[in-house]
Structure formats: structure tokens, C-alpha cells
Amino acid sequence: MSEELAKKITERVAQRMEREKMPFVVNVSNRHFHCTKETFEKLFGAGALPTNIRDLIQPGQYACRETVTLKGTKGEIKKVRLIAPFRSYDQIELSRTDCHTLGIDAPVRDSGNVKGSAPITLIGPAGEVKLPEGAIVQMRHIHFHPREAEKYGVKNMEYVKIRIGTPPRDGVYTVLCRVREDMKLECHLDTDEANALNVKNGDTSIIL
Numbered sequence: 001m002s003e004e005l006a007k008k009i010t011e012r013v014a015q016r017m018e019r020e021k022m023p024f025v026v027n028v029s030n031r032h033f034h035c036t037k038e039t040f041e042k043l044f045g046a047g048a049l050p051t052n053i054r055d056l057i058q059p060g061q062y063a064c065r066e067t068v069t070l071k072g073t074k075g076e077i078k079k080v081r082l083i084a085p086f087r088s089y090d091q092i093e094l095s096r097t098d099c100h101t102l103g104i105d106a107p108v109r110d111s112g113n114v115k116g117s118a119p120i121t122l123i124g125p126a127g128e129v130k131l132p133e134g135a136i137v138q139m140r141h142i143h144f145h146p147r148e149a150e151k152y153g154v155k156n157m158e159y160v161k162i163r164i165g166t167p168p169r170d171g172v173y174t175v176l177c178r179v180r181e182d183m184k185l186e187c188h189l190d191t192d193e194a195n196a197l198n199v200k201n202g203d204t205s206i207i208l
């Protein structure tokens, strides 16, 4: 074995041992939506504002009292919650099971990457909005503050493997690392991904 290869293997093993000592929290994202101020007013009325009912772990993000009904070609899903503040785009995050219920073929995307995603209809108390795009299945991901990313040795938009779940129903998922000043260490799975490995809110996981 070359000295160079031996060094690489040692570094990788050391990294895995370090990461094993740094479990992080996993939370399960149920279906929800983000929207622009314009879309919000069409759904809830001119001058209406979102009502914060719960701050989320990600700084500045909050779950709102406001919900809509989602409509696809095959069915509807009621009481789908808004996550605010407003964004510059509309984004509806669904599980694959939700897509089957609605009759929507949403692509797997990272947040904000909605161009050419699936069309969907939102129905609010004040009106209906037919979006030509915006429905996605969110790519499972870990949020990091830049300081945390450095500690774990990961870069923004890098894919890593995590071990998660309770043996024997555990498994390995590939997840996207999202690094930003306004983010905080937390892994997000959707309900299908969590159910497949028996994961509950607040469980922990490690990067391999």
C-alpha cells in the first residue's frame, strides 16, 4: 500500500470516528407550503398577514395558523400548513405518498429550486390559486451554520450519507448539506422517509 493511500484511509477513519461522536437531531417535515405575499393575499384576502403559532428550529422560520387545501388531478389534501416568512417563490413540499393521493408527479428538488416543478392548485378561504409550478418532493437534507459545517467537515450542497433509525429497522440515507448563516444544525426528513425507518421527531443520527 502506498504511503499516500495509507494516509487517506487513516484520515477517513479518523473523520468517521469524530462524526460518530457528534450526533445531530432529526425532525420530520409534514407536507407544508411556502409562498409569496401575492399568493398569500389571493388565498387569505388583501392585507391579510400570517399568524405565527410556533417558531421552528431554523432561525426566523415559523409555522402559521393559516392552512390551505391542495388539489391535484386525482384528489385533495386539506389543512396543509403555511411556513413563513414570505418567500420570493411559491413552494409546496409533498411526500411521494401525497403525490399519489393528489395525482401529481412532483420532482425531488432542493428548496428554492422550483423552476419546471409540478403544477398544483391551492384553495384558501378567500380564493384559489392555480400554480403552473411549485410542487416538489424536498430532497432530504441537513441544515448547518457555517461554523457547524466546518466542525463536521462538510460543504454547502455536498451529499453525505447518514445512519439513522433503530436497529434492526435502521438504514443509511444520502442527504444534502445546506450551509447558511441563518441556518442551525438539524436534519429534515419527510414523513415517508421517516416512516420507512421508524424515525420520530427528535431522534438523532450520525454522518458516516
Ligand SMILES: [Zn+2]
Pocket: 141, 143, 188
Ligand atoms: Zn429543512
